[in-house]
Amino acid sequence: MVKLFIDFNNGLGEQSLDSLLPQFEVLSFLPEAPKINRETISIPRRHGLILPQHPRDVTYGERKIDVEIYLNARIHENFYMYRHQLYALLVKPFPYYISSDLLPNRRFLVTCDGNFSISKEKEKTYNDFSVEFTNITGMAESKYTTKTAQNLNGENWNHGMNLRSDDNLDYYFKNKKRFSVFNAGDVQINPLDHDYNVILKAAGKNITLINHTNGEKLTIEQEIKKTQEVSFLKQYTIINNKPIKTSGRLPSLEIGWNEFEVQNTNDFNIQFDTRLYYL
Template structure:
C-alpha cells in the first residue's frame, strides 16, 4: 500500500477517491563513477563516485461509481500525477520515511471494464535518499507518530538543544547531512565574541569575527549565515557545518551564556 501527500502536507484519501494503490517499487542507488585514464597505464584512476537521483515505480487500479463517472476519475488521476507537481510517496510498511517525487514520463490508464482501469507510474526523485518525516526538534519517541523502528534511533535519547560548550549531536540516518544539499538549520542565541562552532567529528568549523549580545540570534540556514535575519556571511570564514552519520562531537568557543539548537531530518539509502 502507498500513501500520497502534497508538498504542503495534505494526505490524499486515495481509496475514497476511487484510486487504489497496489505496490511501490524502489530501485537501488544509481552510482555515477568519475574516472581518468593515464597514458601508458593499464586500467583507470577512480576519482569519485556520486549518485544520480532515485527512480521508483508504483501501480494502481481505479474503480468508478458507474460508467459515466469513469472518465472523470481518469481525469482526476491525470490531474494528480501531472508530471510538474512534486509530491511525497510513502510506503505504508515504512510509514515514517518519505520520497519527494514527481511523475517521470507519460502513462495510460488502461480501461479493464466499464468502471475499472489500471495504470503504472514511473517516478523520479532528484535526491537519491528517502527522508524522515520527523525532524530532530520533534520528540524522538515512537508514540509521537513521527518515527518508526528501523530508522536508526538509539536508546540514549539524543538531545538537539544545548547550553554547554561541549555536546553531542546524533544523526540517525545513513547519510551525512550537508547543508549545501539538504536542509539544516542551526540556531545560536546569546553573547559571543569571535564565535566558533566546531564539529570535531567531521573537522568542520564555522567562525564569526564579530560580537553578539544576549538577545541576538545567529541562524545558520543551509549555506546562509544570518544575525537577526540579516546576512553576515562576509564576516564569517565562509564555511558550513555538516553532520556525519552517528554521534558528532561539538565544541563552542568564544561564547558565554547561550542556547544552540539543531534542526534537520535524517536521510536513508
C-alpha cells in the first residue's frame, strides 16, 4: 500500500492518511512534470524563438499532484460520513506539506481547493477517486537540512537525491578563507525563495562573502564583533533581530559545487543550513 503523509505545520508533525482515516487507502502518488516559466522573443528575419534569459533566471511554475485513493465504507451510511471527513481533512485555506514513501525524504508544499469529488454508485459502498493538489512552489524539498549528514545511514536521505560517495560534506567552516559548498539538489537555492539560512560569527569591518561560482557577493558595511551572530532573512542581514547595512545580498547556491571566499576577517566561523530542492 502506498503511504501518503500530511504535515499541517501545527506542531504534530507528519501523520499518515491511513492513521487519520483508516477507511482510505492510497493507490498512487503522481506529481506532474516540472513546469518552466521561460521568457522568449521573436525577431524578424530570425528563425525560431530567442531565449534572452540566462538559464539561472528561469523559474518553475506550480504543478498538479494527483493522488488516487480508494474508499471502502462497507455500509451506505458510512460512505457519506467518511467522504465528508476526507473533504474536511484535505480542503484547507492554508498550504501544507504532503509526501509519499514512493519519494522518501522529500515533501511538497501544496494547497487543496476541493477540485475533486467522491461519487457513490447506486448500491456500491466503495469507490476510487483522485484528489488534485497544487504544488505551489513547483518543486519538492528535502525533509532535512544540511545540518543532517548526507548519507544513507540515518535514513534521512535516499538514492535519487544526488548524494555523493563522500558522505563527509562540510557546511561548517572556521577561519577557512576559501571553501566549497555542495548543493545536491536540482535547483539553484536563493534566500528569497528557499529555506536557506547562513549563520556567521566574525570579527572585522567590511567583511565580504563571495560565491566565485556565480559572482554574487555580500559585504557587511560596518564593524562587527565575534560575539555577535549575523543571520539572514530573505534580503535582510540581521544582528539581534535588527537589519544592518550591507551591499549585495547573500549569495545563491548554484547546482553542484560553489566556491566561496570570506574577505576582511581572519577570525570567523560560518555555517550553511539549507534544505535541498528537487524537481
